Amino acid sequence: MSSPLLMAQGLDVAIAGKTLVRGLDIAVNAGDSLAILGRNGSGKTTLLHTLAGLRPPAKGSIELCGKAYSAQGPRGAARLRGLLAQTQTDAFPASVLETALIGRHPHLGRWAWEGAADERIASDALAAVGLQGLESREVHTLSGGERQRLAIATLLTQQPLLYLLDEPLAHLDLAHQIAMLDLTLSYSAKGRVAFAIVMHDMNLALRYCRRALLLFGDGRWIEGTSEEVLTTESLSELYGHRLRELSDGESRYFLAA
């Protein structure tokens, strides 16, 4: 495991002719946790999809576990990185367990059916996000927050090394937001997996993510440890709104001024 899980070099991300991120160099190593912050439309989701290999970069290169996405192949890549999309769609009815089990797809052969081992992985994942006992519920009967936690469980069932999460805290109540972030901590603490998390709460970013990437939406970006990157100056500029910093002597907190 010498090469980083994810490495981007000279990466340009553009959408509709506008370059949102220019010349991004970034490496995500096993055990890392990276918060991605920025205004609406600053390219967070587009960058995440690009890093997931789902859209080609405008410029630059991306390597997943030391190999380009084209060399990993779609199935190989799906065993290494997982993506939590911003919205979940359910065009057809399905149960909670069935939905969690789709995470096993890249691990199963063409003719293989999900076995008892796969179901155990899915059940464990559902328990990890507090959905135990809801296995046979219809997905469309879930609340917004429960649906979001099911999406996270599906991702846990996929068991990738690199977790790319697009606003995983959306729809979650306070307790579940903390539980979700504690979960990422306990996973990354084992030093095998890494997280890149798009989020809007800089206080949670400071508390739970070792590193932070700020996207200014005009091509500029800064990346570093959360401690040094998350300051009133940088965040005020990032959001275009003045922020104040409070401290209780132990931790720093940001408030909208």
Place this chain on the structure above:
Amino acid sequence: MSKRRRDLLILFLLALAALTSVAVSLAVGSLPLSASDLLGVITGADTGLASEVVGTLRLPRALAGFACGGLLALAGALMQVLLKNPLADPYVLGISGGASVGALAAMLFGLPLFVLHLGAFAGALITMLLVFGLAHGDGSWTQTRLLLTGVIVAAGCGALVALMLSVAPEHQLRGMLFWLMGDLSQATSPWPPLAVLALGLATVLPFARDLGMLARGELPAQALGVPVARLRLLIYALASIFTAVAVNIAGSIGFIGLIVPHLVRLAMRTSAGNDQRLLLPASVLAGGTLLVAADTLARNLIAPQQLPVGVLTALLGVPAFLYLLSRQPR
């Protein structure tokens, strides 16, 4: 595992229903046959009129009906996945509209039957390429764009069909209407559609789990390692060909492609849900069974006069569908 066993039981029951529907369609008609008569025909003990009627009339028609029903249901299930829209059916992208224009034009000019088939098939394929080419115009290929292009082309075909119906001479109208409503009386060679059905199922089944992913959305499917672009192209082409073959043989039989995948989904709800690995073969069996049963009724209800089978598929399917829907726990 009990879930798997229940799934297989459902498939087995559907296969049994399919066999029963074919057997009944062989036995019923102007020359009624008893079970023992039928057994005699099948084992070859009977070489008289019964074997003649079954061998040259009823069996080809029943098998062709089964194949067409299966093809339409399979195409419908694939279109629903492709467009991620439960209301999609094999005709939504204009395939049957194109086939109808080709077939009716051939009828209008009094051309022979094989030209009619050729015309229908050519019409279907031209529509398929036209819709795909136009929807693909700027390189992107969204469901909405495909759906809109298909619906517009279908509307254009509908106008052409109406035009031809309004200028057609009186004595041709009945044949044209029967063709439009779907009619199996011209189906004499069951092997081509059966072969397409078997080949098609064999092509699709290896991708069944990928299709299930695709039905959940393009982005999550892609993130889970499904080669989305290639898969969509494959199912678009396959669904179009299935539809073209079925329409070519039996006319544009409505309803089966839309309703059968839903019927199966509702009936299997407790076990299989939206699992395409079961849904696709089950749709084939149920679609074939429904069409054979409907056709048996179509040629016997007010015999000797025959009804267009498309009317019967709807009359059978609607109550069955509504019953299953109302039975669903909310």
